[in-house]
Amino acid sequence: MQGLILEGTTEDSVRLSDDIELVGTLQPRQVRVEVRAAGVCGSDLSCVHGKYYMPTPLVPGHEAAGVVVEAGSAVTYCEVGDHVVLSTFGNCGHCAVCESGNPGNCGALGGLTQPYAEGDQALYNFANIGAFVQETIVSENQAIPIPKDMPLTAAALIGCGVMTGAGAVFNRAKVGFGDTCAVIGAGGVGLNVIQAAAISGASQIIAIDRAPAKEALAMEFGATDFLLADGDDFDAVKEVQALSGGGVNHAFEVVGSTALLADAISMAKAGGNVCAVGVPDLTAEVTYPFQALHQNKNLMGIRAGGGKPRKDFRVLADMYMKGKLKLDEMISHTAGLDGLQAAFDSLKTGADARTVLLPHG
Ligand SMILES: [Zn+2]
Numbered sequence: 008m009q010g011l012i013l014e015g016t017t018e019d020s021v022r023l024s025d026d027i028e029l030v031g032t033l034q035p036r037q038v039r040v041e042v043r044a045a046g047v048c049g050s051d052l053s054c055v056h057g058k059y060y061m062p063t064p065l066v067p068g069h070e071a072a073g074v075v076v077e078a079g080s081a082v083t084y085c086e087v088g089d090h091v092v093l094s095t096f097g098n099c100g101h102c103a104v105c106e107s108g109n110p111g112n113c114g115a116l117g118g119l120t121q122p123y124a125e126g127d128q129a130l131y132n133f134a135n136i137g138a139f140v141q142e143t144i145v146s147e148n149q150a151i152p153i154p155k156d157m158p159l160t161a162a163a164l165i166g167c168g169v170m171t172g173a174g175a176v177f178n179r180a181k182v183g184f185g186d187t188c189a190v191i192g193a194g195g196v197g198l199n200v201i202q203a204a205a206i207s208g209a210s211q212i213i214a215i216d217r218a219p220a221k222e223a224l225a226m227e228f229g230a231t232d233f234l235l236a237d238g239d240d241f242d243a244v245k246e247v248q249a250l251s252g253g254g255v256n257h258a259f260e261v262v263g264s265t266a267l268l269a270d271a272i273s274m275a276k277a278g279g280n281v282c283a284v285g286v287p288d289l290t291a292e293v294t295y296p297f298q299a300l301h302q303n304k305n306l307m308g309i310r311a312g313g314g315k316p317r318k319d320f321r322v323l324a325d326m327y328m329k330g331k332l333k334l335d336e337m338i339s340h341t342a343g344l345d346g347l348q349a350a351f352d353s354l355k356t357g358a359d360a361r362t363v364l365l366p367h368g
């Protein structure tokens with residue numbers, strides 16, 4: 008089958024293969040999923056650039072939806088024919104942490120598997136999914152059923168961008184009625200921070216992005232103000248403080264920049280939340296003025312929206328089906344697997360929100 012293989016740490020080291028095969032027999036609690044749609048997320052670019060220190064060769068892609076085509080003998084969470092959103096949480100499902108309702112904190116996360124091969128060469132999967140391929144194998148708790156009449160292109164986005172952005176608001180920051188927010192970065196994740204903050208009753212949502220095209224999108228998703236990060240004179244902290252009357256209740260850094268995280272600390276008002284949503288190189292260190300955080304502010308590390316995928320994915324899909332969550336508006340382009348480089352180019356300029364790859368065309 009067709010899929011993309013990463014063999015190094017540059018965009019040039021991704022190639023399209025026609026000869027990937029799934030290997031081994033399905034474990035009792037695993038499912039085989041035909042990948043119908045896979046979003047290209049900033050984390051895919053970071054993965055390809057080696058910022059997550061993943062072993063290669065590897066199949067990238069982690070924001071996906073598809074159809075269950077085979078289920079292991081003990082699978083009860085879904086069945087063949089189900090439409091599913093895939094979760095990156097390869098949590099074990101039965102340790103004390105999982106049982107306490109915190110699957111994102113399970114020690115099994117980040118475990119590496121090699122569900123496919125090209126010839127004799129075994130291939131790793133990125134983020135427990137490896138979605139830029141026509142079929143993949145995941146644990147049943149990573150395949151969350153959604154309504155069959157939901158478009159799989161929209162559903163794919165729930166797996167990462169929506170859960171990461173909306174989850175940061177609903178699960179972690181817990182934005183409330185009348186709260187003020189600043190959102191640094193209005194891409195696929197940032198737009199979901201914005202729409203979730205709007206749904207939560209925030210009275211002011213200041214979006215900041217370096218791409219002028221993001222203004223219309225940010226406003227469509229619920230931003231009340233847009234700041235174009237343009238030119239050497241632009242001072243995001245000063246602008247946010249001026250617009251909000253001294254700082255915001257919740258400052259979200261969604262780009263994955265340590266310098267911008269330091270800015271977010273200064274944008275939050277005393278007692279406010281600073282939400283580290285974006286993921287820089289995992290070895291990066293953050294420097295900030297001590298005084299900026301000292302005013303009873305909360306600095307939050309947020310992994311994948313603090314989500315509980317088996318519950319949250321269903322809620323998010325239901326919100327979309329009821330017209331309460333925008334997803335289609337986020338999709339700028341769809342393309343075949345050969346469209347990855349164009350999607351990366353678009354991510355780098357910040358011009359578009361999301362490209363969704365369709366592994367079966
Ligand atoms: Zn992602």
Ligand SMILES: [Zn+2]
Nearest residue numbers: 099102105113
């Ligand atoms: Zn566990």
